[in-house]
Amino acid sequence: MSQLETAATTPAAQGAELSIPQLIADMGRRARAAAALLTAAAPAAKNEALERAATLFEARREDIRRENAKDLASGRQRGLSDAMLDRLELTDARIQAMATALREVAALPDPVGELSHVRVRPNGLRLGKMRAPIGVVGIIYESRPNVTADAGALCLKSGNAVILRGGSEALHSNKVLAALMAEATGAAGLPQDAIQLVPTTDRAAVGELLRADKFVDIIIPRGGKSLIQRIMDESRIPVIKHLDGNCSVYVDEFADLAMAETILVNSKTHRYGVCNAAETLLVHEAVAGDFLPRAVAALAAKGVEIRGCARTRAIVPQGVVEATEEDWGEEYLAPIIAARIVDSFDDAVAFINHYGSHHTDVIVSKDYGRITAFTRRIDSACVHVNCSSRFSDGGEYGLGAEIGISTDKLHARGPMGLEELTTSKWVALGEGQIR
């Protein structure tokens, strides 16, 4: 390690009580220094760190549960809901699942150093685009402590240093998990500072982190809309957003209606609280009379409330309540769906691009031209043809673990896995070429 790098890893006031700006600057400097070493780390060393972390999670299960119990106790005292407490709890099974997830990330192909766009220029210069770590990633998240392990693992594997800022209700759990991961990273011969957790619940630390553009290259928020909105408003660092999924299923006039029913029911009812659940049903008017009665019956049998346009209600007066303008843009995350008849394929496309959230949209059709036009014209991260909206997921797409589903268009769009946690650099190999 060079003098410059050594200097960077020495904290200004180790052990002393730091102010929030000092704390974040110190963490940022350490993260930068760690990133400089991680960028050329051997894949085997990164995998060893992840394997060691998995083993530590298993070996120190009691420590993890003891720290988690502190969070649960203070959560009960603060009156967290049963659902919140359940999300917070680290059972033996969940600790085991975190260890397994770490081993799965270790088993994924290493993205760093991968070459693309390889070419030889007329002057003999050999060129290619090489995947490289981004540098320092800031992750701001709520609630579930397993994000600490998952996000830490994905960042380490992709060669990035990470600064984690979890929810205050999970501070003790997050601290012990991050500490074990840092310990494992050090034991594998990599910089411990590769994985750091902001060790305070002070909300000022979030603002400070969002201003630390000298130290942090990208912010990835995971949480509710208000958290993401705050981050977008305050951040001086590029943010990859994971916003809502107002996903549509469009049943074309050339659809197989039995397939359409199966896909609609699965897209809506497989899980309600997820961003890739269907929230809107669009039906071409040519098949509305045939399709809507069976679709409404199938959804109603699952306990789904249907909010329809006037024409939908004219066809199925029973069991369809009146939709308002708000319904077309709503992400219910609940057993509710908005239903609307469209005059044409073009109207379906325009409706989805206007009211949808550009996450995942489905067409059910047998017509080649319609399918081709839908995939080209729908402006969404995931465009699905004759299959459930529920497949838009890093695991289902075969990307391995994901850090979220980006609803942004730049840098990363859709499920965000290891590749999306990297940037690239052009590498030119010459033998003395000049211009």
Place this chain on the structure above:
Amino acid sequence: MSQLETAATTPAAQGAELSIPQLIADMGRRARAAAALLTAAAPAAKNEALERAATLFEARREDIRRENAKDLASGRQRGLSDAMLDRLELTDARIQAMATALREVAALPDPVGELSHVRVRPNGLRLGKMRAPIGVVGIIYESRPNVTADAGALCLKSGNAVILRGGSEALHSNKVLAALMAEATGAAGLPQDAIQLVPTTDRAAVGELLRADKFVDIIIPRGGKSLIQRIMDESRIPVIKHLDGNCSVYVDEFADLAMAETILVNSKTHRYGVCNAAETLLVHEAVAGDFLPRAVAALAAKGVEIRGCARTRAIVPQGVVEATEEDWGEEYLAPIIAARIVDSFDDAVAFINHYGSHHTDVIVSKDYGRITAFTRRIDSACVHVNCSSRFSDGGEYGLGAEIGISTDKLHARGPMGLEELTTSKWVALGEGQIR
């Protein structure tokens, strides 16, 4: 075209005098509507538009020169320097060069619809990532009117609508060029609003454009540091920055010193005012005694001023002035270079990552391990081995035309061509699959 799209293309107050916010909102709505049509435009139609624009440039050369003469006259009146006036002037040769550039963009492969990451999942789902236009691109630039043609062409070819905001001194020239391109686009059956120019020199229009996050997906600034800084501070839209190039040439202890001299001289002196010119020379101490005297002599013969560290000056007392701390971070864009001896390879890497601008950095070495480590550890958009820094350029890399060289790490890094003006969407083709 659907009702929703038709509505969007009807300006609120066509012909009436619009306020700046109304003007930008109207342009934004038109751009969005154009983008919705462009996204599925046939490659042949886009190419026809570019060919027609090239022909129009040639046929209307007199119109272009007349409008350009207005800019030149008011530029002289406002006391623009001769260099500025020269940059502004559209000679017959330059108009011909713009037409040729349009035809070259037409001849490039169309990036839209290209598939990558193609796979078949165990359930039979066929998946791939499809390149798609970003949507609406905002380009804010200074001076040279040819940017109007180049940027407009690259955006159109990549399926994006573009809102151009050029420098006030080139308003008449930019207006006629943008109008001819819009005319050609309409004649090819594509929306005229695909290429729009902000038709006012009011600076408030820039601020309004930077806040138009509902209509504009990405801002690309081209110009001086103060312009880019203002845009970064004000923009609510993601910005791809094109900042300075403080590029280094590192001469390793295992360098071929004759090759090192050739590469150094070319990197520094081939052109001075460009972002990929070398601004810093680093020499490993083991070869400093051999290399520095010949390097200084070769640079001095070209009229380059050398600002060296104390050790450099000890070796070559004549002709090397004392460097200050500021010199290590300076982008001279002039016949000046900073020179420094480093103790080790690690120090060279740390120095470049600390003081450089992460644009283009060069190693000259015969050692395989050093070269490998340099390409991995240097955190720059372009890492060159044994060749001039001057090759970091879209044309030299074989990407065709470029819209700039991004010094950002996210979305696009290095020369930014057609591919970097696109995003992607996942397309899943199923036969009824559900979860």
